Amino acid sequence: MKHDFRPFLNPVFIETGSYTGDGIQAALNSGFTKVISIELVPHYYNLCKKRFQNNPMVNYILEILLKYYHIYFVK
Ligand SMILES: C[S@@+](CC[C@H](N)C(=O)[O-])C[C@H]1O[C@@H](n2cnc3c(N)ncnc32)[C@H](O)[C@@H]1O
Numbered sequence: 001m002k003h004d005f006r007p008f009l010n011p012v013f014i015e016t017g018s019y020t021g022d023g024i025q026a027a028l029n030s031g032f033t034k035v036i037s038i039e040l041v042p043h044y045y046n047l048c049k050k051r052f053q054n055n056p057m058v059n060y061i062l063e064i065l066l067k068y069y070h071i072y073f074v075k
Contacts, residue, residue, distance in 0.1 A: 012036065021048040028055075 013032035015023045018039035027035045039045040 014038075018048045019044055021051045024048065024052065 011033040013027035013030075013035045015027070015035070015037040018024060018037040021037075024035055024037050037048070039048065
């Protein structure tokens with residue numbers, strides 16, 4: 001194995017570029033308990049917000065997303 005990441009396994013998935021949310025869903029399906037996804041384009045951010053609106057875990061994710069989205073623009 002060229003790169004062995006097993007010593008770094010953790011419950012946090014970080015994604016840059018949410019797009020339509022397939023990466024968020026894949027992370028949830030894979031068992032990550034905390035997902036941080038960062039999206040530049042408001043249209044895709046709002047699309048993800050709607051897609052996961054009934055998932056209580058994703059509400060938390062979207063708060064984080066909004067936080068990072070804001071940070072992204074003020075920097
Ligand atoms: C290829 S798509 C991501 C696909 C997604 N991760 C998935 O698994 O379905 C790229 C996304 O990154 C976003 N993006 C591009 N540059 C970005 C940046 N600098 N910061 C945050 N998001 C960015 C685009 O708006 C787009 O929604």
